Amino acid sequence: MSTLRLRGDLPERVDLLNITPLALSGLSEAEAGKLAIGTSRRGLTLGDVFEIRLDGSDSLVIEGGSSRLDRVGAALSEGSIRVEGDAGQRLGEGMAGGALTVTGSAGPYAATGATGGTITIQGDASDHAGGAVYAAKAGLDGATLVIGGKAGDHLGDRMRRGMILAGSAGAFAASRMIAGTILVSGALGDHPGYGMRRGTLIAGSHGALLPTFVETGTPDLVFTRLLAQSLKRLSVPQAGLLGGTLRRYSGDLATLGKGEMFVPA
Amino acid sequence: MAAWVKGGAADVDAAVEAAVDLLAAARVPVLAGLSADVSALRAAYRLAETLGASLDPVSGPSVYAELGALSAGGVMTTTRAETIGRADVVLVLGNRPWDGDLIGEIAAAAPSRGRAAGAERALLSLGGPQNGAIRHVAYAAEAGGLAVSLGHLRAFAKGHLAGEAAYADLAKRLFAARYGVVVYDPEEVGELGVEMLQGLIRDLNETTRFFALTLADPFQGRAAVQLSAWTTGQAPRVGFGRHQPEHDPWRFDSARQIAAGEADAALWLASLPAPRPAWLGSLPTIAIVGEGSTEAAGETADIVITVGVPGEGVGGALWNERRGVIAYTEPKGPSKTAEALTASGVLARIRDRLIEKGVSC
Numbered sequence: 001m002s003t004l005r006l007r008g009d010l011p012e013r014v015d016l017l018n019i020t021p022l023a024l025s026g027l028s029e030a031e032a033g034k035l036a037i038g039t040s041r042r043g044l045t046l047g048d049v050f051e052i053r054l055d056g057s058d059s060l061v062i063e064g065g066s067s068r069l070d071r072v073g074a075a076l077s078e079g080s081i082r083v084e085g086d087a088g089q090r091l092g093e094g095m096a097g098g099a100l101t102v103t104g105s106a107g108p109y110a111a112t113g114a115t116g117g118t119i120t121i122q123g124d125a126s127d128h129a130g131g132a133v134y135a136a137k138a139g140l141d142g143a144t145l146v147i148g149g150k151a152g153d154h155l156g157d158r159m160r161r162g163m164i165l166a167g168s169a170g171a172f173a174a175s176r177m178i179a180g181t182i183l184v185s186g187a188l189g190d191h192p193g194y195g196m197r198r199g200t201l202i203a204g205s206h207g208a209l210l211p212t213f214v215e216t217g218t219p220d221l222v223f224t225r226l227l228a229q230s231l232k233r234l235s236v237p238q239a240g241l242l243g244g245t246l247r248r249y250s251g252d253l254a255t256l257g258k259g260e261m262f263v264p265a
Numbered sequence: 266m267a268a269w270v271k272g273g274a275a276d277v278d279a280a281v282e283a284a285v286d287l288l289a290a291a292r293v294p295v296l297a298g299l300s301a302d303v304s305a306l307r308a309a310y311r312l313a314e315t316l317g318a319s320l321d322p323v324s325g326p327s328v329y330a331e332l333g334a335l336s337a338g339g340v341m342t343t344t345r346a347e348t349i350g351r352a353d354v355v356l357v358l359g360n361r362p363w364d365g366d367l368i369g370e371i372a373a374a375a376p377s378r379g380r381a382a383g384a385e386r387a388l389l390s391l392g393g394p395q396n397g398a399i400r401h402v403a404y405a406a407e408a409g410g411l412a413v414s415l416g417h418l419r420a421f422a423k424g425h426l427a428g429e430a431a432y433a434d435l436a437k438r439l440f441a442a443r444y445g446v447v448v449y450d451p452e453e454v455g456e457l458g459v460e461m462l463q464g465l466i467r468d469l470n471e472t473t474r475f476f477a478l479t480l481a482d483p484f485q486g487r488a489a490v491q492l493s494a495w496t497t498g499q500a501p502r503v504g505f506g507r508h509q510p511e512h513d514p515w516r517f518d519s520a521r522q523i524a525a526g527e528a529d530a531a532l533w534l535a536s537l538p539a540p541r542p543a544w545l546g547s548l549p550t551i552a553i554v555g556e557g558s559t560e561a562a563g564e565t566a567d568i569v570i571t572v573g574v575p576g577e578g579v580g581g582a583l584w585n586e587r588r589g590v591i592a593y594t595e596p597k598g599p600s601k602t603a604e605a606l607t608a609s610g611v612l613a614r615i616r617d618r619l620i621e622k623g624v625s626c
Contacts, residue, residue, distance in 0.1 A: 038507075039507060041317025043506075043507075134329075191409060194412070194457055208409060210417075252416060252420075253420040253423070253426055254415075254461060254464075
């Protein structure tokens with residue numbers, strides 16, 4: 001297990017794109033220490049910011065976190081990264097595989113464009129978790145995003161495929177969603193599913209509902225039972241949502257209208 | 266011409282020198298405001314490149330509400346002159362379009378060109394102030410705001426919802442247009458709403474002609490978008506910290522950078538009037554402001570330099586909302602002092618001194 005121990009408070013945002021177990025495996029500690037990760041005119045290297053201990057393994061632990069650690073695990077394709085603390089924006093951006101865990105909270109745009117692997121945020125996620133960044137075609141794109149605490153506004157904005165699990169979410173959850181599945185064990189904020197085209201949103205409760213979502217009864221669907229089985233294996237609290245009868249809403253009728261939202265009846 | 270350093274009157278050379286020292290000592294400088302003519306914007310982008318600073322126009326919320334939809338799916342827009350000449354149906358969204366003279370001008374004329382020539386012009390509003398001074402058919406907005414209302418309207422336009430609702434009637438009127446235009450302020454409608462509206466306009470264009478007439482922000486944001494595009498290839502919120510223009514609307518939001526304690530020096534450029542930022546005074550700041558403005562005083566910032574106001578004391582290329590282009594604007598009269606300083610000149614002097622001192626990123 002390789003470790004990067006944060007030396008102290010960060011004087012500027014740092015960009016950890018390319019700091020993955022695979023990228024570090026071929027480097028000596030001295031070589032790794034020279035990698036540029038700063039974003040300001042002064043610049044910082046990996047060695048400036050972290051005490052580095054490398055053993056060539058496929059797991060990396062970042063001891064100590066900061067909301068200024070951007071793009072942690074962004075290029076991860078295999079192995080694991082664990083952050084013991086907080087992470088900044090674009091956690092796991094475009095990640096293709098492996099496991100990425102943050103024990104604290106994450107900044108905006110977590111898991112944006114991630115195509116594979118599992119991203120776990122044990123604390124809260126800021127706005128646009130699983131959402132698309134500026135000018136991107138899609139947000140979450142096949143990976144699994146697990147948020148233990150609260151998610152901010154625009155959870156899963158323009159999400160295309162994959163699954164998001166969260167404790168609660170802010171306003172405009174699943175906005176402009178293209179496809180995929182979002183399960184929120186607690187409450188959603190106002191106006192979930194704005195501009196949603198396809199996809200499934202399941203939540204404990206919701207705020208103000210859009211006038212373009214219509215109730216379509218309480219169907220007993222095979223899909224929800226299959227989803228419940230797969231979630232049981234993960235032993236996540238969201239599995240409890242699927243135990244009883246679910247009321248289904250169809251929308252967003254302003255767009256394609258093939259999306260659906262379920263809440264316990 | 267006036268300049269202040271630490272509240273005390275100073276000559277411009279001393280103020281420039283102090284500004285150079287302030288910026289040279291910074292790790293993460295930001296150039297904010299950018300309410301200025303094109304040559305000053307260009308000088309600001311050059312200074313940012315030399316310094317490794319980031320830029321953020323005060324018009325950011327308006328600019329990005331529009332660019333978000335543009336970058337995602339494109340927008341269909343028209344001009345003020347085309348609207349007045351051709352439109353037989355004009356839908357006015359929200360409150361902001363009613364502030365200027367635009368709606369009065371549209372209401373006073375009838376379509377004279379194109380397929381709707383000779384027809385009457387129907388003026389419709391959604392979520393407007395309903396002041397009654399200009400005759401129009403008013404529709405109320407939903408409780409959720411304009412974006413929610415636009416989604417509801419679009420559902421009726423698509424035929425996904427039906428019934429006797431007011432929005433069903435409004436959708437019918439829009440489809441009956443021969444040349445329709447929606448007038449809106451992007452900041453008021455918001456990015457999600459603008460994208461929904463542009464979707465509605467695409468739907469309407471299946472059977473008729475329909476366009477958007479978007480109001481420009483009053484702080485030269487449209488000029489900054491164009492200048493940033495031709496200078497950096499990106500939208501305005503770019504940073505040069507890593508020797509190349511990086512675009513990141515979240516990271517380079519100057520108010521966020523300053524609130525988070527990331528930025529350690531700021532240059533506020535407002536040779537044209539702009540709302541005073543709440544963060545002035547919270548970090549070392551240089552203010553380049555128009556002469557005669559309320560900010561032209563020693564207590565505005567650590568270093569204050571007044572410059573000619575483009576279109577007033579000095580000439581300058583500015584966004585012309587009526588024509589929808591950048592156009593040169595003559596000075597209205599002689600400057601209060603004999604040789605007026607320009608914002609671009611001051612920024613270029615700061616940059617030259619930084620280069621002379623060997624300070625660059």
